[in-house]
Amino acid sequence: MATWECKSLCKRYGKVQALDNVSFSIEPGRVVGLLGPNGSGKTTLIKLANGLLTPTGGELLINGQKPGKATRALVSYLPDRPCLPEWMSAEKLLNMFSDFYADFQQDKAREMLEKLGIDPKQKIKQMSKGTREKVQLILVMSRKAELYLLDEPIGGVDPATRDYILETIIRNYNPSASVVISTHLIADVEQVLDDVIFINHGQIVLKSSVDDIREQQGKSVDAYFREVFRC
Amino acid sequence: MEWTFSADLPIYSQLVAQIKLAIVSGVYLPGERLAPVRELAMDAGVNPNTMQRALQELEREGMVYTQRTSGRFVTEDTKVIESAKKLLAEREIKSFLAQMTRLGYPKEEIVSLLKASIEEEKNNGDMGM
Numbered sequence: 001m002a003t004w005e006c007k008s009l010c011k012r013y014g015k016v017q018a019l020d021n022v023s024f025s026i027e028p029g030r031v032v033g034l035l036g037p038n039g040s041g042k043t044t045l046i047k048l049a050n051g052l053l054t055p056t057g058g059e060l061l062i063n064g065q066k067p068g069k070a071t072r073a074l075v076s077y078l079p080d081r082p083c084l085p086e087w088m089s090a091e092k093l094l095n096m097f098s099d100f101y102a103d104f105q106q107d108k109a110r111e112m113l114e115k116l117g118i119d120p121k122q123k124i125k126q127m128s129k130g131t132r133e134k135v136q137l138i139l140v141m142s143r144k145a146e147l148y149l150l151d152e153p154i155g156g157v158d159p160a161t162r163d164y165i166l167e168t169i170i171r172n173y174n175p176s177a178s179v180v181i182s183t184h185l186i187a188d189v190e191q192v193l194d195d196v197i198f199i200n201h202g203q204i205v206l207k208s209s210v211d212d213i214r215e216q217q218g219k220s221v222d223a224y225f226r227e228v229f230r231c
Numbered sequence: 232m233e234w235t236f237s238a239d240l241p242i243y244s245q246l247v248a249q250i251k252l253a254i255v256s257g258v259y260l261p262g263e264r265l266a267p268v269r270e271l272a273m274d275a276g277v278n279p280n281t282m283q284r285a286l287q288e289l290e291r292e293g294m295v296y297t298q299r300t301s302g303r304f305v306t307e308d309t310k311v312i313e314s315a316k317k318l319l320a321e322r323e324i325k326s327f328l329a330q331m332t333r334l335g336y337p338k339e340e341i342v343s344l345l346k347a348s349i350e351e352e353k354n355n356g357d358m359g360m
Contacts, residue, residue: 029280030280166276170273170276170277170278171269171273173279191277191278192277193278194278194280194281210242211281214239219239220238
């Protein structure tokens with residue numbers, strides 16, 4: 001069974017068609033890049049998968065179920081902007097996540113905090129933007145989920161942290177879980193991806209494996225993306 | 232191990248080439264046990280599925296083999312390693328010759344240039360460089 005499946009999925013905001021007849025499926029054990037220019041529908045798609053939005057038409061299934069209480073236990077979601085309670089410390093957040101999610105591995109989260117030099121006692125509001133993003137990512141990656149939905153996980157962090165994040169994704173790899181990374185920093189993530197989905201104006205333009213693109217086009221996915229989406 | 236990837240080739244085939252190079256140049260010794268897929272993938276910074284595919288290809292070519300319970304090993308058959316090495320050398324030479332021909336050198340001149348270059352390197356070596 002597919003970890004994430006969309007069938008003729010549509011989403012309209014008033015007159016704006018954000019997603020138009022989107023169909024694809026992501027099998028377990030895949031690391032997939034959701035790639036598209038600004039405003040192409042990436043975040044809408046991810047929010048639909050989390051049940052934060054409801055589709056205008058079509059169907060979206062996580063492990064065969066419609067988004068809801070049951071799928072929230074399976075999906076670990078990194079929002080496109082940090083939304084952590086400012087008054088809490090990293091420590092308190094770890095406890096909160098342990099309470100909320102049965103699959104949260106607190107020891108793993110602590111190890112990652114230490115590795116990235118983040119003081120667990122520090123409050124979120126005292127942290128820099130990059131550090132907040134790191135904390136959020138640590139929380140998300142410390143769950144043992146079936147599907148990780150990472151909306152722009154590497155946008156705001158420095159290159160060394162970027163490497164650490166990608167390394168964490170590889171270390172976490174589990175043949176029964178899938179990871180979806182939405183980003184426009186393709187060159188940085190290309191090596192860790194199995195497949196890419198190109199999305200533009202709310203439509204799927206291409207779904208292919210990274211190595212098929214390189215083999216057929218003789219260029220990197222990054223270069224191919226620039227060609228497809230030339231302004 | 233240092234891994235480098237170019238943009239114009241599939242990642243798995245570059246992994247195949249680099250691991251093969253490590254085997255023929257003795258970085259990995261015949262019969263040596265390779266690290267698990269995930270560790271190799273992390274070291275190279277690539278997707279574990281891609282690393283798996285590269286190792287399967289190397290297995291198909293007889294450069295590595297899997298023992299059901301204990302992991303993956305470099306072949307102990309030095310003949311296989313030698314012939315892979317020879318193949319790589321031939322490919323290097325072919326591309327070198329093609330480049331030199333493109334620069335306009337006739338074959339004999341390429342040989343003398345190469346000899347001179349090797350001599351020079353030897354002399355530099357003697358001077359402790």
